[in-house]
Amino acid sequence: MLLECMMQGGISTRWTNSREAIEKCMALVEYSWKIDMAAMVCEAVVEPLRNAIKTPVLQQPSVGFSVPRREVPHRGFTMEDIMTVFKVTQPGNRLRALVAQDVLSRQGLKGTTFKDLETHVPGFAAEILNQFRECASFWAWTDPITGLQRTFDGYA
Numbered sequence: 001m002l003l004e005c006m007m008q009g010g011i012s013t014r015w016t017n018s019r020e021a022i023e024k025c026m027a028l029v030e031y032s033w034k035i036d037m038a039a040m041v042c043e044a045v046v047e048p049l050r051n052a053i054k055t056p057v058l059q060q061p062s063v064g065f066s067v068p069r070r071e072v073p074h075r076g077f078t079m080e081d082i083m084t085v086f087k088v089t090q091p092g093n094r095l096r097a098l099v100a101q102d103v104l105s106r107q108g109l110k111g112t113t114f115k116d117l118e119t120h121v122p123g124f125a126a127e128i129l130n131q132f133r134e135c136a137s138f139w140a141w142t143d144p145i146t147g148l149q150r151t152f153d154g155y156a
Contacts, residue, residue, distance in 0.1 A: 021052035026081045029095070033088035042088065042095040049095070053077070053102050054145060076102040079117060086121045096123070100131040101144035108150065109141065 025045040032041035053076045077085070077099050085099050107113045109132070118125040135142045140149045 018052040018055040021048055022077065022081065025049050025052070026077075026084060029088060030084050033084075038088040039090075039093075042085075042093055046094045046098055050098055053098075053105075076106055079114070082114070082117055082124065083121055086123050086127075091123055091126070096127050097131060100124075100127040101135075103128060104131055104135070105143050105145035 025048055028041055029038065029045060032038045082099050082103070085095050089096050103111075103114055114124075114128075118128065131144060132141070135144050140151050142148070143150050
């Protein structure tokens, strides 16, 4: 993957599922930091990661069947992924923005899932705030991943 990234300036998407894509890209980001190539690799993985977090984990439920929101499987970045991204990137990096967009998309404005990271990972809270400002309006805000209009406690 590293050679492909260097030669073509990007990464092809040959994963079997979105979780595999995230795991492979994050492993590349972690390794690239060790060999001082993080800036290039982080730019190259943004679009494959954006596509991976947009991919639904579940198939659409049949008519009349609903999945409680809290039981929807994890589809985005893990806490370890977030710590890695903020360790290897600088403020303003597009991968930082994507991670913050994913967090907002999954937990909404009142979520507390990543509260510890906001306190302990330098730059994470600031990026969450920047992404919130990008997608918020007075009455509702736009989910940065799905593009849906949401109210402050759910979907509009």
